[in-house]
Amino acid sequence: MGQRSLSHYMEPAAKILFILSASAAIIAVGLICVFLFMQGLPAIWNIGVFNFLLGTDWRPTWNPPLFGILPMIVGSLYVTAGAILFGVPIGIFAAAFMAKFCPAPLYKILKPAINLLAGIPSVVYGYFGMTVLVPFVREIFGGTGNSILTASLLLGMMILPTIITISESAIRAIPSEIYEGAIALGASHENATFRVVLPAAKSGVMASIILGIGRAVGETMAVRMVAGNQAVLRMPHEFLSGTRTLTANIVLELGYAYGDHRASLIATGVVLFVFVMLINTLFSLLKKKDGV
């Protein structure tokens, strides 16, 4: 009897607990959204949407101040594109290796190593970038070493675990009958893997790339430690010059900004938020397509 009444209360209690836990995440996102937009949107309005998004000069302390964040938008795009350029091919080949070529004893070492790579704090990546990559780029290409290229290399490294882990599970999720079908036609292991299995896993691989892009766009600390941070509109051929990303812009100046300057930084956050939302929407669209 006692047991029965206990379970009688347990079930609704557990249900409430689950609902509360689930709501916590949603409420947090909602609150971030509301406050960010509440503080950021008026600033964008005051500066003027056009002046803010397409303005090429960021002079927050001038009189009158200029709040153009185009250099930072472009900077974020450059380093993200660079990260994709380095990280995606290596990540996909690594995933194919892990899923289809790796001998079991080596896998036991590599798998935890990749997981560890995902867990390293970004400031540690940044330190690695400052002490290894920056001198390396300076040595090979000249300049200061704090550059779009350096940030791209570092970000490419940082998105590797995301791309490898998700692509690997996408490749493993392809039924072995598909692989065997190719082998039975006289295809080599490599051919079956790269021409049949990998294309079959393409939506999962695309998802891993999009999550990687999300990580690269949002990365702050490591990028600001190696990118040089000049708020100057760069052209693509200036990949050895420094750049400043949206994230770095916020973290560099928020400490001392006040008034319109502070509001414009929060508005920078709004732009970043919209970027990330677009990427996540793309991700869920892809997943939906995969599910059908």
Place this chain on the structure above:
Amino acid sequence: MKKPKKFSIQEFDLWYNDFHALKNINMDIPSNMITAFIGPSGCGKSTLIKSLNRMNDLVEGCKISGSVLLDDESIHGNIDVNALRKRVGMVFQKPNPFPMSVYDNIAYAPRTHGIKSKFKLNEIVEQSLQNAAIWDELKDRLKKSALSLSGGQQQRLCIARALSVQPDVLLMDEPTSALDPISTAKIEELVIKLKNDYTIVIVTHNMQQATRISDNTGFFLLGELIEYGDTQQIFSIPRDKKTEDYITGRFG
């Protein structure tokens, strides 16, 4: 047997780790005939068919002894296993089309084996689908995903895919067990037509199917070949008591 032999299996044993899956198999498989392997689940018939194109190489812990000769040449000797599998095509139990277009499913293997000419590929695709008696159904859907086809169409597409590299032999591992009766009938009809050009080995659970389409039948039990001979004879006057018990439905 009147026709020349395609495969000659001699004193063939196979183990999966400690499990002795095939025991001292001796049989000749004649050219341009349909040879059926029957027997209860786990009797070794699928294992044997997968040994003929060395798909068992993919299974970890698989060991063999004895020999399998294809046109008097050992398939385990100095032979390229990919070339062997090109000569000995396979159709699986569950239709396994690649998740790509109908066209690319057929063109994949010829491309892999070095054919680049678009014209030649078009020709192969049409010919293979014709041979698998599915061209008329699919000629307007070549760019559609193979996964959008029905199960029976998928299986005939897989047969067409196997034919795309012009093999000598077609191995079929219970090719109709996942299909409805109408699709099954279409495939049986197709298999009978194909034996003019190919040597066919088919594993089947369905004894009616074996009697309907095969010329020779081998009955397997617990890894041994119990009886092997003319299908008519096996199903009317089996020599072995165990064969008789199985085909009359006393077990299995």
